[in-house]
Amino acid sequence: xxxxxxxxxxAQRVRTLADGQSGDPATLTFPEIPATxxxxxxxxxxxxxxxxxxxxxxxxxxxIVTQQVASAAEAFYxxxxxxxxxxxxxxxxxxxxxxxxxxxxxxxxVG
Numbered sequence: 001x002x003x004x005x006x007x008x009x010x011a012q013r014v015r016t017l018a019d020g021q022s023g024d025p026a027t028l029t030f031p032e033i034p035a036t037x038x039x040x041x042x043x044x045x046x047x048x049x050x051x052x053x054x055x056x057x058x059x060x061x062x063x064i065v066t067q068q069v070a071s072a073a074e075a076f077y078x079x080x081x082x083x084x085x086x087x088x089x090x091x092x093x094x095x096x097x098x099x100x101x102x103x104x105x106x107x108x109x110v111g
Contacts, residue, residue, distance in 0.1 A: 031047050031050060033045070033047075033096070033098065033107055033109060034072060034098065034107055035106065035107065036100065036104050036105060036106060036107060037072050037077075037098065037100035037103070037104075037105070037107055038072055038073045038103055038104070039072075039073075039077045039100070039103050040077070040100055040101060040102045040103055040105070041077035041078055041079060041099070041100065042077065042078040042079075042080070042081055042083075042084035042097055042098070042099050042110065043072065043075050043076070043077050043078070043084070043097070043098050043099075043100075044075075044076075044084055044087060044088045044091065044095050044096075044097055044098075045095060045096050045097070045098050046068055046091070046093045046094070046095045047094065047095065047096055048093055048094055049068070049093070050070070051068035051069060051070055052068065052069055052070075052071070052072055052074070052075030052076075053066060053067075053068065053069075053075060053076060053087060053088070053091065053095070054066065054067050054068070054069040054074055054075050054076050055076040055087070056076075066087070066090075068093075081097065081099070081110060081111065084097045084111065085097065085111055088111065096109050096111065097109070097110050097111035098110070
């Protein structure tokens with residue numbers, strides 16, 4: 001397991017126990033992050049339901065809309081970490097920001 005995700009998992013286990021939820025920290029399960037991404041950049045990943053953030057312009061409503069999509073290929077990829085953080089902060093569901101240096105490159109958790 002990658003070290004960055006292992007640190008995040010450890011923090012989640014500590015937080016879960018601090019919130020009074022029972023269970024052995026070693027047996028609490030969290031999803032495995034994707035090994036690679038189809039595009040380079042930063043993407044918001046919702047680990048609770050294994051979906052990604054997508055941002056599109058809706059021509060009928062003449063507005064920018066956000067939604068969760070099942071495939072990383074359908075997700076919106078940010079060029080800058082700050083932009084991904086801004087949109088992740090607006091998300092109602094818990095999420096992580098993943099980064100891939102190139103298409104098909106290993107993924108790391110950056111936020």
